[in-house]
Amino acid sequence: MGYDNYRPNQTALLDLQLREGTGTITRDWAKPYHDPVTLVGTPAWATLASDLTYLNFNPANPDRMVIIAADSTDLAFTSGAFSGAVWIAPDAYGNRYLMHKGAAGTGWAFWISATSPYIIFTTEQAGPTYQSSDGAAGLALTAWQFVSFTRAGAVGRIYLNGVDVTVTAATHVNPVDSVAGDFYMGTTVGGGAGFYDGLMWRPRIWGRALAAWEILALYQSERDLFGV
Numbered sequence: 001m002g003y004d005n006y007r008p009n010q011t012a013l014l015d016l017q018l019r020e021g022t023g024t025i026t027r028d029w030a031k032p033y034h035d036p037v038t039l040v041g042t043p044a045w046a047t048l049a050s051d052l053t054y055l056n057f058n059p060a061n062p063d064r065m066v067i068i069a070a071d072s073t074d075l076a077f078t079s080g081a082f083s084g085a086v087w088i089a090p091d092a093y094g095n096r097y098l099m100h101k102g103a104a105g106t107g108w109a110f111w112i113s114a115t116s117p118y119i120i121f122t123t124e125q126a127g128p129t130y131q132s133s134d135g136a137a138g139l140a141l142t143a144w145q146f147v148s149f150t151r152a153g154a155v156g157r158i159y160l161n162g163v164d165v166t167v168t169a170a171t172h173v174n175p176v177d178s179v180a181g182d183f184y185m186g187t188t189v190g191g192g193a194g195f196y197d198g199l200m201w202r203p204r205i206w207g208r209a210l211a212a213w214e215i216l217a218l219y220q221s222e223r224d225l226f227g228v
Contacts (some may be wrong), residue, residue, distance in 0.1 A: 008214050021053040036065045046076040050225045057186050059195035064186035072183040080175050081209040085148035090198035093117040097194035100184045107178030121149040121156045123175045124213030132156030135167030144226035146219045152209035
């Protein structure tokens, strides 16, 4: 597919294109290949008019995707810059986690807050939590949106549909104790809370801070797939 020829996609550390359309395993298309990625619960496969397959998460099941700690150590990011992005169409607001690597109170996370709702990027240090968030910039229910974050040094930025919407910018520190934790998508670490409710397509992670123009270009190159 043409959109995969865009250079930032070729440099991703994790790229779950969700092409399978069935089953409880999905493949990572990025090197070094975080396989297997296991679907837990019963997230439902579905297909867009553009023929893209995606997942529908139901917190009643509860649904999530998991990469065990031994296969996701390079996603710990206890130092260095990194970024993440995913297309979502949430069915409900609440404390809904899109990505979380680490353990309780440690690691890093990208999630939707129940308040307003905010989109939040968090780094944690076994107690202190550092959060960068948007200003309730318009995350809509039941509509496809491209949400992303970057972290470079002390700076964390939040993007919605390719636009920097950061309002609260924490002074981030390196997350700790995240190497030994599993990597979860659709819930907090451990799979015990914060279950995402809605649609999800193509979670991606990079081992660098994407430039603002790269995030905008990603959104612009993919938005037609969703009719937005």
